[in-house]
Amino acid sequence: MLTHPAAITSDGRHAAHALLEADTDLRALFGPEHGVLGTAQAGETEAAATDSSTGLPVYDTYNHSVEHLSGMLAESRIDVLAVDLQNVGARFFTYESSLYDALAAAALVGVRVCVLDRPNPLGGRAVAGPVLEEAYASFVGRAPIPVRHGMTMAELGRLFAARLGVEAPDVVPLAGWNAAELFPATALPWVPPSPNLPTPISALIYPGTCFLEGTNVSVGRGTTTPFELVGAPWLDRGFAERLRAAAPAGLAGITVREAYATPAFDRYAGQQICGAQLHVTDPDAVDPLAVGVTVLCALRDGWLGRLRFRDEHFDLLAGSDGLRTALNRGSSAEEILESWRAPALRFAEVEREPYLLYPRDGEY
Structure with missing residues (x-):
């Protein structure tokens, strides 16, 4: 077995x-x-x-x-x-x-x-x-x-x-x-299928926030809310504010809270990070892919000089260099999500x- x-x-x-x-x-x-x-x-x-x-x-x-x-x-x-x-x-x-x-x-x-x-x-x-x-x-x-x-x-x-x-x-x-x-x-x-997916809520958000594993941003590994917490030592409270502004479209079913943590292991272990916790208030309304893209666009738009991609790993998670390229050329979250709809629909229906x-x- x-x-x-x-x-x-x-x-x-x-x-x-x-x-x-x-x-x-x-x-x-x-x-x-x-x-x-x-x-x-x-x-x-x-x-x-x-x-x-x-x-x-x-x-x-x-x-x-x-x-x-x-x-x-x-x-x-x-x-x-x-x-x-x-x-x-x-x-x-x-x-x-x-x-x-x-x-x-x-x-x-x-x-x-x-x-x-x-x-x-x-x-x-x-x-x-x-x-x-x-x-x-x-x-x-x-x-x-x-x-x-x-x-x-x-x-x-x-x-x-x-x-x-x-x-x-x-x-x-x-x-x-x-x-x-x-x-x-x-x-x-x-039962957690892996140590960092402790709840069904963390598993729900995971398909979106996991993209950040290919960046220099923490997804909360080493804290009690992995994949629900996003942060870095170089972020500030403006990150949560920027996400709140995007919430009506990209973060449906989610309330954003300014959050701080010190991961016990993984990225930024032992360092205080600033960021946001994504609190799911309506699981059925959450689109985890929209969440991931909204977070990435917020990071790019507010902290372009600090956000770094681990190009190869990010592209393997995304399945091509298309997402990274779109982010680098300034595409909006809506444009990125729209580019995925037709291929995903073809997969689903055919x-x-x-x-x-x-x-x-x-x-x-």
Whole structure:
């Protein structure tokens, strides 16, 4: 099983324990980014070991080549790889790439893949953001899909398999999922799928504020409100004021608060940062991609001499150099968002349609 701590049953048991209690011949555990136990920070994983609660061997799959992964699968002597990963619905969240690579690796050694599906926390209806260009494929985006794709992991697995030219995964489907609703409507327990997404609200904003990981601005890692807090030592209270002015259009469903913090780790660790906390007051009204672009434009317009892009990383997150180029030439948030609408709509209505497992109704 390729899994992590968020793979739980509705009564809180981990899926691996549930399978063992059902007398399944579970042979090994495979860990993605953050590890099987979920103790590793961003860009890290847990070392291969033996899982203390099940006695099963643990293989570390994070950011390994397909050839390396296929070797692990062969070594584990399994017939089926069950994939149970609670995703967050954003293209650059690496569990999607782990699934993509697992499908490719399993095909090399004749192992079947079965996805144990889970709800997309952002719902399955809204699709938004830039579509990845193939030249920018990486571990933060393998396939040409929008940032907010509105697909479950099983649906993504079917799309990825078609793209790879391998057999589609088996699926244990969701029962009763309403694609129009966000995660809290499921009434299921929220287990952080990574250490810095502690709540469904942080996961809701993540697809927009994560772009700032490709800049010299903190997204609040090392604080209690990651991805809801944006700041830097060189910002001032004018940043929150500028965001408030933009709120009616780009920050629907959000109240902006001037905020200060001292991150315990990650960017600006031990330094006081000034910025803004994005308080979600109406989750259904929030467009995380509009939030991200609005924040980036505010930073550019007020602090052009201080804002810095980590060009390569920013472009990999965005899926091309288009967003960075648009920001540098002074495009407005509205112009940037409008440029993404037609490609995202085509993906929603045409490209993903053959792989959907659950009904979608309403506007994209």
